[in-house]
Amino acid sequence: MTLNRYRLRHLASKGNRQARRVEKLLQRPDRLISLVLIGNNLVNILASSLATIIGIRLYGNVGVAIATGILTFIILVFAEVLPKTIAALYPERVAFPSSVLLKPLQTLMAPLVWLLNGITRIIMHLFGLRSDIKGSDAVSKDELRTIVNASNPLISHRYQSMLLSVLDLEIVNVDDIMVPRQEIIGINVNDEWKDILKQLTHSPHGRIVLYRDSLDDAIGMLRVREAYRLMMEKSEFTKEMMLRSADKIYFIPEGTPLNVQLVKFQRNREKVGIIVDEYGDIQGLLSVEDILEEIVGDFTTSMSPSxxxxxxxxxxxxxxxxxxxxxxxxxxxxxxxxxxxxxxxxxxxxxxxxxxxxxxxxxxxxxxxxxxxxxxxxxxxxxxxxxxxxxxxxxxxxxxx
Incomplete structure (x- = not known):
């Protein structure tokens, strides 16, 4: 019962025959507990009866008290405290070999186990208690977060941080990590052509917002690599060519959780989006890289200060x-x-x-x-x-x- 169920499931999936046998026993814990208790109580009662008979024959009525004291000590130490402590400290070493004996015993004692469980269910029903409730090994996000924190000796601190960051994606929204509106780098298509070319050639970003006079009048998202390709292939690169090569802007509603937005980026095959409020006003810019940085940490290529x-x-x-x-x-x-x-x-x-x-x-x-x-x-x-x-x-x- 003290086995790590997740480790047991992992060993069983890897083909460990002992783990599979133990996992099968634990699929019906009521039957396993009944089997163990039948054997446990049968041995204890039998030992008590024999000790009483021997004590009476050797010491008369006083022998009952002597036998009771000695047997209580022996059972507590050697049949309860010591073996159960060892089993709790080394569950796999005890459970795996014990399952070799428990498995055939469960089959042999099945009628008696079925009878005792049936009587138990009837008594529980009389008290208004349900007996068909099944336990679940499923864990909540908070419990999973605790498991990750407790795995410090097995998982490095960096990997722990990444796993916790993935769990936090649903409580962080796009507004928390977006590039604010005032920091968005864009190109005003109404500027002089030579100024536009200068901004293109010196851009530190892979994508640039194109707008007319004001960022609120954004008209497209230009891939800088695509602009470079056109410059190399065409004898003359014009403003009209640049505008035709720009992609349609992908808009993101403010307040969208990061886990939802990451899926939307993947589903829509987009890498960058403009965040807008309920009135359609631009609030900021978000890229897939921003979400990945929230999980793994800042990339060395980031232009913003760490x-x-x-x-x-x-x-x-x-x-x-x-x-x-x-x-x-x-x-x-x-x-x-x-x-x-x-x-x-x-x-x-x-x-x-x-x-x-x-x-x-x-x-x-x-x-x-x-x-x-x-x-x-x-x-x-x-x-x-x-x-x-x-x-x-x-x-x-x-x-x-």
Whole structure:
């Protein structure tokens, strides 16, 4: 009963005959328990009867007390505590060879087991209890998360983080990891042609949004590699050719969970999408790479700064943080609990709290954190000093990529 059911199932699927035999026994635990209890009680009662007879013959009536004391000690130590402790510590070593004996005994004692189980079901029915309830080995997401955390000696910390990130995809939505609207790099097709060519040749991204004067008037998504191919194949590359080669924009509703969006990317064979709100206004941009980074961590090819480049942990547990740092990444890296329900960055969180642009040197205690405003520029909080209070964990060093 203390066997790891998942390991047992794994061994059985690999062709282990002993594991298959044990798994078959455990398919009907009521029959197995009945069989074990029949044998257990039969032996105990028989031993008690024999010990009483021997005690009376040797010591008379006093022999009953002597036999009871000695037999109780022997049964407790050698028939209960010792074997069951060994079985709990080494379940496979005990269960696999025991199944060789239990399997034929189950067949031999089947009529008696059936009779006892039938009587038990009748008694349970009289008390209004159901006997047809079957247990399940299925685990919830929270239980699976606990299993992954408990597998530290067997799975590396990096793989644990990846597995936990996959489980977290359904509680993270596209708004949390998108490239904000103001950071989207696009090309205004009404610019001079030489300026457009310059932007194409110097673009750090594989896809660029094409728009007319304003990003709200986006007209297509240009694959930079396709533009390069046309430049090489055609003697003259024109604006009209560029517009014809652009793909139709793939729109993503805001608030879409990442696990759902990943499936939609695969189903629609898309790699990049524009996130829009309920009014159709552009909120940001999301790519498959962004979702993969949420699982495996930042790629070295990412142009945006990593969290390690946006924070400077101090020896006293405080940390200097850029205003543009993601709150989710800070919580994930440091084990903090900063709110993420509205604002996505430290700058947005503090502006929402102050409802104004704070001055340099402003100090506030916010959500179990001590915050000092270090730098303010262009109506934005550029840098703050955060010190966790109470039970919040101190900041730790991060690896820079």
């Amino acid at each position: 969290l390690a480049e946006e924070v400077i942990p101090q020896t006293d547990g405080s940390v200097y943080i850029d205003g543009s740092a993601s709150i989710r990444e800070l919580n994930k890296a440091f084990g903090w609990h900063l709110p993420t329900s509205t604002a996505k960055t430290i700058n947005g969180l503090l502006l929402e709290y102050f409802e104004d642009i704070p001055e340099v040197g402003t100090h506030v205690e916010f959500k179990n954190y001590s915050v000092d405003i270090i730098e303010v520029n262009n109506n934005m909080i550029k840098q703050v000093l955060v010190r966790p209070l109470n039970d919040e964990p101190p900041a730790k060093k991060l690896k820079r990529r």
